[in-house]
Amino acid sequence: MRLLTKLFSAAVLFVPAVAFAHPGHDASGALAGLSHPLTGLDHLLAMLAVGLWASQQKGNLRWALPVTFVAMMLVGGWLGFEGLNIPYLETGIATSVLALGLLVSVALRPPVGLAVAMTALFAMAHGVAHGLELPTQASPWSYATGFVCATSALHALGYAAARALPQAAAPLVRLAGMLSAAAGVWLLAGA
Structure with a gap:
């Protein structure tokens, strides 16, 4: 029950953003950055999956996966701000x-270096996309x-949701991974 209360409290923080649904309210770009990962199915699913996958790991990978994702997403965001456009970005x-959905569905525990490298590659693509979608006249920093706050919250939500389940419910996390993988196939078909 405590977890649900905390998750609800965190969700309430996003409610004031609804009042800014009309353009012209956020010249800083903070709300645009906050909403970008939350409104794109591809970003939303990938970032939740990072949290789910981290919850399935042992030791340092539990924190290394989300931290790597956020750090490399920032690097990718900077490259996107600078105008780097990667071919087949949406496919990536x-x-x-x-x-990520497949990794969660099989609860893969690869060596640290491989897990971090895969996470970094995925994060770079998401970061470049975020950077390329910087609103005109918005501050890149805000x-x-x-987008860092929203991404971190999604990682934490995926992690906390999986860790709050009893061990017997581990198949539900794997099912979530399968559903995410299926959505990835659907997204690829449209990319």
Whole structure:
């Protein structure tokens, strides 16, 4: 019950953003950065999956996966702000949704270096996409702060949801991974 109360409290923080549904209220870009990961199915699923996958790990990988994702997403965001456009970027992002979903569905525990490298690659693609979608006249810093906060919250939500379940419910986390992978296939078909 405590977990549900904390999750609800965190969700309430996003409610004031509804009042800014009309353009012209946020010249800083913070709300745009905050909403970007929450409104795109591809970003939402990938970031939740990172949290789910981290919850299935042991030791340092529990924190290394989300931290790596956020750090490399920032690097990718900076590259996107600078105008780097990666060919097949949307295909790469859809592939990350598929791959992360599969990793969760089989609860893969790869060596640390491989897990961090995969996470970094996926994060870079998401970051470049965030950077390329910087709103005109918005501050890159406040926009980046927004998408980092939203991403971190999604990682934490995925992690906390999986860890709150009893061990007997581990198949539910794997099922969530399968559903995410299926969404990745659907996204790839449209990419």
